[in-house]
Amino acid sequence: MTIQWFPGHMTRAKRQIQEKLKLIDVVLELIDARVPVSSRNPMIDEIVGPKPRLILLNKADLADPQQNERWLEWFRSFGHEVLAIDANTGTGTRDISGRVKLLLKEKIDRQIAKGMNPRAARALIVGIPNVGKSTLINRLAGRAAAITGDRPGVTKGQQWIRTGGDLELLDTPGILWPKFEDPEVGFRLAATGAIKEQVLPIDEVACFLLQWLATAYRDTLVERYGLTDLPEQLPDIGSAAEVLEQIGRKRGCLAGGGHVDYEKAAGVVLRDLRSGKLGRITLEAPII
Numbered sequence: 001m002t003i004q005w006f007p008g009h010m011t012r013a014k015r016q017i018q019e020k021l022k023l024i025d026v027v028l029e030l031i032d033a034r035v036p037v038s039s040r041n042p043m044i045d046e047i048v049g050p051k052p053r054l055i056l057l058n059k060a061d062l063a064d065p066q067q068n069e070r071w072l073e074w075f076r077s078f079g080h081e082v083l084a085i086d087a088n089t090g091t092g093t094r095d096i097s098g099r100v101k102l103l104l105k106e107k108i109d110r111q112i113a114k115g116m117n118p119r120a121a122r123a124l125i126v127g128i129p130n131v132g133k134s135t136l137i138n139r140l141a142g143r144a145a146a147i148t149g150d151r152p153g154v155t156k157g158q159q160w161i162r163t164g165g166d167l168e169l170l171d172t173p174g175i176l177w178p179k180f181e182d183p184e185v186g187f188r189l190a191a192t193g194a195i196k197e198q199v200l201p202i203d204e205v206a207c208f209l210l211q212w213l214a215t216a217y218r219d220t221l222v223e224r225y226g227l228t229d230l231p232e233q234l235p236d237i238g239s240a241a242e243v244l245e246q247i248g249r250k251r252g253c254l255a256g257g258g259h260v261d262y263e264k265a266a267g268v269v270l271r272d273l274r275s276g277k278l279g280r281i282t283l284e285a286p287i288i
């Protein structure tokens with residue numbers, strides 16, 4: 001199944017972000033630590049251009065800690081400044097303003113050399129829907145200052161939100177669209193909940209997830225669902241469906257005639273992933 005990606009969305013989002021870039025000193029690019037590449041917009045370099053940028057691996061609390069380290073290293077190897085954070089609890093977010101200062105050091109030093117008093121750095125948060133933009137704005141603002149959701153027209157005009165550090169945020173984040181022409185990217189985003197469930201068949205998403213878990217998080221998978229005879233690999237969707245069937249039986253996800261209700265079983269697996277019941281899981285590995 002191919003998922004549609006609308007170039008029109010991207011063109012509009014790009015234009016809106018580029019308007020905002022004129023107002024700011026630094027971009028905070030929010031991505032999902034569980035799917036660091038799939039949750040990025042592939043045109044981000046072109047959109048942001050030479051504007052200094054700090055990459056934030058959000059939801060690091062849900063991602064595999066070892067993989068977080070590998071991904072941080074991977075982004076640094078491309079010369080990016082990057083931090084792992086959890087916008088929900090605030091872990092790592094206190095380091096943001098310090099990192100921004102480092103990124104803007106030359107500019108700040110120049111201002112000081114001219115006898116100017118450097119003003120607070122101005123930042124724009126950008127990221128795909130559901131990556132945690134509003135949560136981060138609220139966290140940095142220390143109060144419920146940000147609009148929630150991506151509803152257009154909620155705020156009229158743009159406002160600066162002051163944060164504790166020497167950092168000001170634009171109150172409306174830049175919304176990027178993921179590009180999921182590659183089916184694997186689509187499945188990863190659907191598994192984490194970034195893409196609405198109606199877009200992709202939930203049982204196929206669960207099968208994709210099981211294929212990944214069977215190799216990358218085998219013990220977790222076996223333990224959580226009490227699986228017996230889990231093959232070393234699930235090479236195709238058929239073999240993954242057999243495992244989904246086993247899980248469905250164990251969890252009592254039955255339709256009429258004793259058959260397994262695959263959609264229900266898929267719902268169990270996806271809920272377990274998203275709520276962290278499967279433990280901390282990363283769905284893609286950096287190629288180093």
Ligand code: G4P
Pocket residue numbers: 058059060061062085086087088089127128129130131132133134135136148149150193
């Ligand atoms: P957005 O503005 O980019 O669209 O995202 P938003 O802040 O609304 O966050 C989307 C969901 O992600 C929220 O869950 C939020 O609590 C959660 N979230 C954001 N940052 C983090 C993080 O660092 N760690 C964890 N564990 N969760 C985070 P929600 O309100 O329950 O929405 P939903 O899950 O029902 O979509």
